[in-house]
Amino acid sequence: MHSTYQDELFHKLIEHPSWKNEIEAFSHFLVNATWIFLPQATTTEIDPANIFYSNRDEAMQMLPIVGSLLSAVKQTKQVQTTINSAGKYFYCIPIIRGDQVYGYVAVGNITEEIPEKLLNLFNVFTCTTIESVQKELEVSKLYETIRPKTIALSTVHTIGRIISSTLELDELLPRIARLSLQVLRAQRCCIMLVDKYKRNLVPHAIVDVRNKNAQQEQLKLGQGIPGKVVQSGNAVLRPQQLCIPLVAEEHIIGTITMTHRLDGKPFGIFDKEILTTLSEQAVIAIKNAQLYDEQEKLTLNSIKALASILSSGVADNYGRTNLFINVTMSIGMELKLRSDQMRMLYYASLLHNVSQMGLPDKILKKSTKLTGKDYKIIQEQHLKGAQLIQPIGGRLKAVLPIIIHHHERYDGHGYPSGLKADDIPLGARILAVADAFEAMLSKRPYRRKLSISQAVAEIVKFSGEQFDPVIVDAFVRVIRRSKNKIFKSEQAWIWKKF
Amino acid sequence: MDLEKILTSRINAKILKLFCEHPHCIDTAQGISLWTGLPLDKTKNSLQKLAHHSLLVEHKTLSTQGYALTQDKKIITAIKNWLNRNPNDT
Structure with missing residues (x-):
């Protein structure tokens, strides 16, 4: 030296x-x-x-x-x-x-x-x-001084990109926790958010590298280190614990707490600075995710209201049922669709019978076989019905193709566009199977309803012709696994999962 | 996992040396390539292999793949011991 x-x-x-x-x-x-x-x-x-x-x-x-x-x-x-x-x-x-x-x-x-x-x-x-x-x-001295700072800056940038890549709060918070653990080389990270009544701190993400089943109790504001941090607005730096408030526009929305550095050394000012920088990025991402969540709920409620209004114009026999939604969403999950695809599928399943609005009773209640003219009316009405929701735009723009094309056939002989195989939107191919299954289990003026096994057999029979074989396989697996659960009322998982 | 075998690759050793020197670092393949001076394509391959062997942790999203050093103390110690024994191999 x-x-x-x-x-x-x-x-x-x-x-x-x-x-x-x-x-x-x-x-x-x-x-x-x-x-x-x-x-x-x-x-x-x-x-x-x-x-x-x-x-x-x-x-x-x-x-x-x-x-x-x-x-x-x-x-x-x-x-x-x-x-x-x-x-x-x-x-x-x-x-x-x-x-x-x-x-x-x-x-x-x-x-x-x-x-x-x-x-x-x-x-x-x-x-x-x-x-x-x-x-x-x-x-050399410049290199020794600047290089670590540049690497640290690049780390902050990379973390920002990773955090910003999701708007799902359930995905975002554990991700922030894992990244924080990584950067600070700590054992445990807990992110708590203030509840809507502003009385309690609720744990939303806990990651512990040494204990996969780590738990954290809810705290009252003022209780424990995180509770005190929320009340005071000041970070707490202790040798084995570092707690930073999450501040959004001068309001404290929660805390992020790190416990025990893996190398056994105490947390220091440098760690506090890093975590503060991280928390600032995290807050922006959390607020975005919360806003997105609120917007999604608003959209969904709007769509449900719209679906109710539209359904009032459709005969009961042809209404949306929970079975239809459950089958549709279960197939989507079986195919491991992304959360945004599942969301669109759900909206489409709520609105898909809009195509039946305006269909005359003479066709809906006909007890004999439909004629070519009847089918032409159905196809025309299908497009008109879908066009009812077209002006709404926004989220429904992505849903529209699913609704419009769910009467296409895999072999290209469907309507309205004669699309074939993978040209048919995936959601439409799923809806086609669920729609047919539900229809076969329902009583119609011109036929009796089928049993579950008969309906499944019919779907399988037309796999590759009317229906996408991949979708049919997924459908069969879902029905076999669910036994009768799929016939129960609308499942809460629809909301929570995506 | 045969650490000795993994570290005989100069590229692997150089990348792990960077992470041992900067344990707080989380960066993309482009960043790692810049800090180590290694070609991007070889850096990407190496990072994926090291993550596969749990020497690195991958933070993956649709648009970004960040890499960071494992938090396993035993693995970190073994890597550091190897680097100390072979200072010229990076």
């Missing part, structure tokens, strides 16, 4: 390739010379352990002479020379640039005096080499 900058530069200098080349070059002029390099702090009582030399034995012999020259060199900052009794020349040259001395070069056992021009040249090369080394040292 170098105690001073001069010391650091000296040691870097004598190892530098340019310096070594310089010495080698001058050695050609100064044949059989012995070189000694001494750090700036060297006293006249030279310690052999702290010097550098080319030839040890000769260098040790030179030390008394060099010591005698060193004092004058330190005073004058000029080259000093002497001749020993054998007629050999010895020089002590300061390694100097400007007014700053970084060390000394002693060269001895030379048979001839070194010309002044050569000494000047040595000085010039030395200055140039010192300059290069200084720049390298500066760059």
Whole structure:
């Protein structure tokens, strides 16, 4: 470890390739010379352990002479020379640039005096080499200072991107917790949010690397460290616990608490700063997710209201049932659709019978087989019905194709567009199966209702023709697994899952 | 998991050295490639393999894949011991 900058530069200098080349070059002029390099702090009582030399034995012999020259060199900052009794020349040259001395070069056992021009040249090369080394040292220090900060900045940026990639609060909060644990290298992270009555702190995400079943109780405001943090608005930094308030527009919406660093060291100011930065990003993401959640609920309630209004224009036999929704959503889950796809599927399942609005009773209640003319009316009404909701736009824009095309056939012989196979929107292919299944289980004026097994058999029979085989397979698995649960009332999972 | 075998790859060793020096770091393949000076495609492959072997943790979303050092103390110690024994192999 170098105690001073001069010391650091000296040691870097004598190892530098340019310096070594310089010495080698001058050695050609100064044949059989012995070189000694001494750090700036060297006293006249030279310690052999702290010097550098080319030839040890000769260098040790030179030390008394060099010591005698060193004092004058330190005073004058000029080259000093002497001749020993054998007629050999010895020089002590300061390694100097400007007014700053970084060390000394002693060269001895030379048979001839070194010309002044050569000494000047040595000085010039030395200055140039010192300059290069200084720049390298500066760059190295800059690198050591800036690099960790740049990496930290990149970390914050990456975390921001990861956090912003979801608007689902249930997904977002555990993600924030895991990222916080990762960055702070801590054992446990707990994110608590203030409830809507502003009385309690409710845990929303707990991640503990050593205990997968970690729990956290709800706290009253003012209770425990998190409760106190919410009340005071101030972070708490303790050796084994760090708790930061989550602040949104001057309101405290919750806390994020880290416990126990994995390396056993106490949490420090640096950790607090990192977590504060993280929490600021987290708050924005949480507020966005909460707003999105509210908007989704509003949209869903609006759609349900719309579905009710539209259903009032459709005969009971053709109304939406819970069975239809359960089958549709269960198939969607079986196919592992994304949460946004599941949402669209749900909206479509609520609204799909809009296509039956306006159908005349003579067709709806017909007890004999439908004619070609009847089918034409049905197809025309289907499009008209779907167009009723088209002006609403927004979320329903993505739902419309599912509703419009759920009467297509896999083999392309369906309506309204004759789409085939994967050209038919996936949601429409799912709705087709659920719709047919529900219809077969319902009584119609022209036929009796089928049993579950008969209905399933019919669906399977037309797999590949009317229905997508992949959807049919998923449907069969769902029916087999659910037994009779799928016939029960609308399941709460529809809301919670996505 | 054969740590010695994994670390004989210079790319793997260099990436793990970065994470050991900056344990708070979470970054994408592009970031890691920049800090290590390694080619992006090789960095991506290496990061995926190291995550597969649980030496790194992957934080994945649709648009972003961030990597961070494992929090397993034993693995971290083993990596650091290897790096100390082989300082020139990165």
